[in-house]
Amino acid sequence: MRLETTCPNSSENADGGVFxxxxxxxxxxxxxxxxxxxxxxxxxxxxxxxxxxxRLSRDEQLALSAVAEMPVASADDxxxxxxxxxxxxxxxxxxxxxxxxxxxxxxxx
Numbered sequence: 098m099r100l101e102t103t104c105p106n107s108s109e110n111a112d113g114g115v116f117x118x119x120x121x122x123x124x125x126x127x128x129x130x131x132x133x134x135x136x137x138x139x140x141x142x143x144x145x146x147x148x149x150x151x152r153l154s155r156d157e158q159l160a161l162s163a164v165a166e167m168p169v170a171s172a173d174d175x176x177x178x179x180x181x182x183x184x185x186x187x188x189x190x191x192x193x194x195x196x197x198x199x200x201x202x203x204x205x206x
Contacts, residue, residue: 165182166201
């Protein structure tokens with residue numbers, strides 16, 4: 098899965114809103130994907146790697162929950178959040194827990 102940056106400019110990351118939450122999630126997702134790829138390439142998963150994978154997976158899920166729960170302050174926030182989450186769900190329908198999906202939908206209302 099490859100998602101394009103939805104943040105039109107980096108100054109919007111500074112205020113900590115929806116764009117910043119999306120940026121954090123993208124970084125956590127990239128870390129998890131890269132670590133998983135490294136483990137797959139090495140054909141070896143030891144106890145340290147398993148714990149690291151669990152931590153990265155938990156961090157990614159927490160970051161996704163933050164995006165889902167983030168209140169929208171503008172039409173741009175609403176659109177960015179909706180497009181980002183729609184692309185994630187389209188790529189992996191099971192990526193979001195039901196309560197995160199409910200929180201996301203309520204925050205867009």
